[in-house]
Amino acid sequence: MRTVLVTGPGGAGRTTVAAATALAAARSGRRTLLVSADEVPALPAGTEDTERLTSVRxxxxxxxxxxxLELQDRASGVLDLLGANRLDGEELTELPGSAQLAVLHTLRRAAEDSRTGDGCEVLVVDLPPLTDALALLALPGQLRRYLRRLLPRERQAARALRPVLAQLAGVPMPAQWLYEAAARKDAELAAVEALIEDAATTVRLVAEPGQAAGGALSSARTALALHGLRVDSVVASRVLPRHSADPWFADLAARQEKCLDHWHQEWAPGTPVRESAHLGREPRTLEDLSLLAGDCAPDDRTPGHAGDPWWTETAEDGVISWCLPLPGATKEDLRLVRRGDELLLTAGPFHRIVRLESALRRCTVSGAALTDGVLRVRFTPDPALWPRTP
Known part of the structure; x- marks a missing residue:
C-alpha cells in the first residue's frame, strides 16, 4: 500500500493538497482512501464516488x-472492588491528546484492511499542522517504549506468584487483563509504527511560499530525517502567476518566485518542489480539486530506504561510527546522551530515543561529529565487554 502523509504549516492548504493528491491517485485507477480530521468541502466524509475514492473523517x-468504555468494562472487577461509579457514554468529553490517538487508530485499521486485501491501494492522510504532525508520527514508538518500561514482558512469567506476592505486599498485584491489554496495545502501536516506517510511506510537505514557511520547512527537514522519514515532495501552494501588469500583484509574485528558487536549491536534487497554482478562490468543488490534482499526483518512485536510515562504518582501529543523515542540522542544536542501552538524540526542539544495536551496547561513546549533513557517533569497543580474539 502506497501511503502519503500530508502536513505543513497551519493555513498553508494542506487539507486541499491532501484531497487533490487522493483524487489524482484515484483517477489513475487505484482504490484510494483519504483520511482527514477536518472537513473537505469537495469530498463529503463517508461517501464514495465513481473514481475509486473514499473520504473518511x-x-x-x-x-x-x-x-x-471498553477499558471500563475490562477493569470492572477492580472498579467494583473500589466501589467506583461507572461512567456513561453520554457524559464523556474527550481529553487533550485524544485526537492524535484517533488518527493512529484509523491508520491501524487502514493497514489491517490492506493486509487482508479489502483495503485501499493508496492511503492519503491529512495530518495536523507541522509541529503536531511530527509529534504524532513519533508517538507510536514513544508509547511502545513507555509500555515496555512500565509493564515489562518478563514480569508476566511471574503471574503464578501474584497471589503470594499480594499477601506479602498487602496490596493486589496487577491482574492478567492489564498485561493482556498492554500486549494488545503494543501490537496495535507496532502496526502503526510499521506503516509509518514502511518503504512505501512518504511525507508530503505543503507550504505557501514565504520567509516564515521556509524556516518551518528547514526545521521539519531535520526532524523528519531524525525519525527516518522520507519526503517525496514539497508542494508550494497558492502560487501566483509570474507576470502581471499590476505593480502590487507583481511584487507579491516576485517574492514568491525568490522563495521558490531558494526551495529548489535547498531540497534538490532528491526532493522535487511542486507548484500548485492559486485558483483565486478557496477550492469548494470537485472541479476545483481537479484543477490542482495534476500537480499533486503521488509518485511511485522506489524510496531511498526502508525504515531507519542509520548505517555503520568501522575504522581500522576498531572504532565504529553510527551514521545518520541530518540535513539542515547545526552543531549548536545537537545534543547526545548515552543512557544504558539507549541513545538520547536532540536536534533543536526535536528529540528521539534510539535503542542501540547489540554490538554498540558493548561499546562506549567516544565522540560525535556533524560533517556535510551527516551525524557520526563514534563507539569504542569496551575491552571488558567485547569478545576477545585468540
Whole structure:
C-alpha cells in the first residue's frame, strides 16, 4: 500500500493538497482512501464516488468514548472492588491528546484492511499542522517504549506468584487483563509504527511560499530525517502567476518566485518542489480539486530506504561510527546522551530515543561529529565487554 502523509504549516492548504493528491491517485485507477480530521468541502466524509475514492473523517470524540468504555468494562472487577461509579457514554468529553490517538487508530485499521486485501491501494492522510504532525508520527514508538518500561514482558512469567506476592505486599498485584491489554496495545502501536516506517510511506510537505514557511520547512527537514522519514515532495501552494501588469500583484509574485528558487536549491536534487497554482478562490468543488490534482499526483518512485536510515562504518582501529543523515542540522542544536542501552538524540526542539544495536551496547561513546549533513557517533569497543580474539 502506497501511503502519503500530508502536513505543513497551519493555513498553508494542506487539507486541499491532501484531497487533490487522493483524487489524482484515484483517477489513475487505484482504490484510494483519504483520511482527514477536518472537513473537505469537495469530498463529503463517508461517501464514495465513481473514481475509486473514499473520504473518511476521523471522529476523535467517538473514538475516545469507545476506548474509555471498553477499558471500563475490562477493569470492572477492580472498579467494583473500589466501589467506583461507572461512567456513561453520554457524559464523556474527550481529553487533550485524544485526537492524535484517533488518527493512529484509523491508520491501524487502514493497514489491517490492506493486509487482508479489502483495503485501499493508496492511503492519503491529512495530518495536523507541522509541529503536531511530527509529534504524532513519533508517538507510536514513544508509547511502545513507555509500555515496555512500565509493564515489562518478563514480569508476566511471574503471574503464578501474584497471589503470594499480594499477601506479602498487602496490596493486589496487577491482574492478567492489564498485561493482556498492554500486549494488545503494543501490537496495535507496532502496526502503526510499521506503516509509518514502511518503504512505501512518504511525507508530503505543503507550504505557501514565504520567509516564515521556509524556516518551518528547514526545521521539519531535520526532524523528519531524525525519525527516518522520507519526503517525496514539497508542494508550494497558492502560487501566483509570474507576470502581471499590476505593480502590487507583481511584487507579491516576485517574492514568491525568490522563495521558490531558494526551495529548489535547498531540497534538490532528491526532493522535487511542486507548484500548485492559486485558483483565486478557496477550492469548494470537485472541479476545483481537479484543477490542482495534476500537480499533486503521488509518485511511485522506489524510496531511498526502508525504515531507519542509520548505517555503520568501522575504522581500522576498531572504532565504529553510527551514521545518520541530518540535513539542515547545526552543531549548536545537537545534543547526545548515552543512557544504558539507549541513545538520547536532540536536534533543536526535536528529540528521539534510539535503542542501540547489540554490538554498540558493548561499546562506549567516544565522540560525535556533524560533517556535510551527516551525524557520526563514534563507539569504542569496551575491552571488558567485547569478545576477545585468540
Amino acid at each position: 476521523v471522529d476523535s470524540a467517538a473514538h475516545f468514548r469507545d476506548e474509555l
